[in-house]
Amino acid sequence: MKALMLGYGNVGKALNSLIRERSPKLGLDIKVEGVVTRRGIMLNQREDFHPDKEGTVLEALDLINPDLVIDVSSANYEDGEPSLSLYLESLSRGINVVTANKAPLALNFSRIMAVAEKNGAKVGFQATVMSGTPSINLLRAMRAAEVRKIRGILNGTTNYILTRMNEGLDYLSALKEAQRRGYAETDPEHDVNGFDAAAKLTILANFALKKPVTLKDVEFSGIKDVTQDKVKEAARKGKKIKLIANAGEGSLRVMTSEISPEDPLYHVDGVTNALDVHTDVQEVVIIGPGAGPLNAAFGVFSDIVLMYKGTF
Ligand code: 80F
Structure with missing residues (x-):
């Protein structure tokens, strides 16, 4: 299978290693034949990015004619x-996309999925919500139930910062640690102002709650007004400040909240995230x-792996 990859940063490099190391054991024959970044197109696989050619990703799509497009x-x-x-171009040609x-x-969301469906192509987006912890793919396995409400901690960087602040570290040092560990977005403002969690909630609302919403429909704020004093004050009351995403009847919201130990999200610390899914049959927390x-x-x-070796 020929793959074209857009982006080659922290995630792209880790993915390249995973593909190389794990594909043979899983009986998958994947060859990343092109990698595109702002600097151009790399056609021969190398550990470090060196452009072999100038050009855009759409030019690379024509050049390589891949079976799979990967966006990192x-x-x-x-x-x-x-x-x-x-x-849109890949899916209209029947090429699967994983992002x-x-x-x-x-x-x-709706536009992309409509093009995929019309052309019998698939879109994988597990990594967009909770990275490698099955959230989207858990919901794929729960299709028989009707999801009523979703609540979660959906951003690793901010949860890491809040946890480190609770341990006494200042905001900026905690953010720097999160960046050093590769948790933060290319622009970390997207993490700390709630944008990233709002984007994840939008994807979940579309996929799980079948609401055709976009980012504009989410009311969100981040953690920038959380001070050390506020964190300490919450701790004195036996509580923790967390950035909580909520999607249910009518509301789509990301905001900080003081939560107590009885809340399943209270114990979710560091880069760990959690998703609490309420369906008409049962509640599941991951x-x-x-x-x-x-x-x-x-x-x-x-x-x-699910797309080519399992069910999707
Ligand atoms: P990094 O900045 O390391 O790399 C980005 C790459 O994209 C670079 O190669 C750059 O050249 C390329 N690029 C940027 N603009 C381009 C353009 N216009 N044309 C071509 N190439 C372009 O970023 P990462 O960390 O490798 O992340 C890559 C993607 O994975 C981003 O979309 C992330 O949002 C996504 N992602 C990253 C995660 C992580 O942990 C986690 C899941 C998804 O919860 C949190 O705290 C979240 N911040 C993490 S979610 N790194």
């Missing part, structure tokens, strides 16, 4: 480009790493 490029919340055009990039889906290059790459790779 930075989120562009202005218009979702160049990823959006890449998905870790939330922006195109948070801005144009907890696991929400960020990290290997974790996000694992989410992408899991989609590829």
